[in-house]
Amino acid sequence: MKINSPLQAYEHLPKTNCGDCGEPTCMAFASHLIDRSRNVGDCPPLTGVEFKDNYDTLTDLLAPEIREVTIGTGDHAITIGGDDVLYRHKLTFFNKTAFAYEVCDTMDEDELVSQVNKIQNFSKFYIGDFLTLDAVAVRCLSGDADQFANAVRTVMETTDLPLILCSLDATVLDAALEVASSRRPLIYAATTDNWREVAGLVLTYHVPVVLSAPGDLDTLKSLALTFASIGIRDLVLDPGTSPTEGLRDSFENFLKIRRAGIEGQTDIAYPLMAVPMTAWAELDGVSAAYWESVLVSIFTIRYGDIMIMHSTEPYSLLPELHIRDTVYTDPRKPVMVDSGVFEIGSPSRNSPVFITTNFALTYYTVESDISSNDIDCHLCVVDTDGIGVEAAVAGGQLTAGKIKEAFDSAGFDVREKTDHGTVILPGLAARLQGDVEDATGLDVMIGPPDSGRIPQWLESKWEK
């Protein structure tokens, strides 16, 4: 992005404050362009003939430093790249790293279908969302074009997930693209040996392509310049992923390319591919799975935009998905849920009323600890700007006034709805007990400091 302030974006808007974009003023719209929550095309007047130059200029000024590349079609399409910063805290990272898991054309059909289903059906609920896998990488191990095309066809019949077609043989890739080009797969890879043939395929089928030159940045840059010169810009760069001795060099190559791209070297400002499954070439069993996950962690943090992995065991997937989710959480937006008073189970007039905050991780932990133990209750979620209990008490976001406000705005009168007129504060908010009693006129009990202990706490303390 070549501009970074709303005022700079505002200069290119119609400045009529017409409101057609849904924002009250052009300046408000400009601020959303800068934080990327709105697009230039969301301003209807800007898409007309009168403002065509402004539209083109603004589109160019707002384009991310790292080119965005889309793989796949429809609801499952993934977009990678699109970053503007080297460090997440300076803005945020956009377009989370896409995780692809491999299958190969030497699997028999049942095994192939089973593995693809495992990839597409994996789902883990985590703080209000489902963590899932993004793509299937189909590798040609047979060397046979027909066998590879058949395997690709089987994968396509099994899943709508985006595909990566992996072979260094252009003839093999051609056969697979005849089957799969309508799904806009990513093809892997063009090298110094096959780049002419692969470039021909890209021009014929209009698909994105990986350029691969392991450990050789000059060659990688040269390939990128060559492809760009013939009009191919949907590129992904693979600088090589060495699992053991060469890991330091691999890591430094990722840093060098991304730094140069962010600092304005447009000829290599493309998304990067890491291939953590190289761990399986040097190791096996648990060691390989362990090092594969280590590589995923390293290159999720710095600066892999798409990766290919082998292990789909939960002990591999869970750490990989969790670190990605953490790195791609927007640091500008607290992870929070709606405030209010919610029923869990089927609460009666004697059921307890717990209080917690709207920090998503806190809420889902408390909710899960309560519902998984079949406890019927009301849960009052206080708006603390997405901050957890202990920090919110210290920072003044969780106060007696805020708690009273949460009950009032939910229209939940504790004395009217229960026979006990009691609320239960989290143990970490014990110091608010007197203030809450004064502000609400309710009885206040102090619950456990950890919601995992709520069942035992209820057994010993809740006699109402």
Ligand code: SF4
């Ligand atoms: S639609 Fe365009 S011109 Fe109208 S207020 Fe929004 S940004 Fe301004």
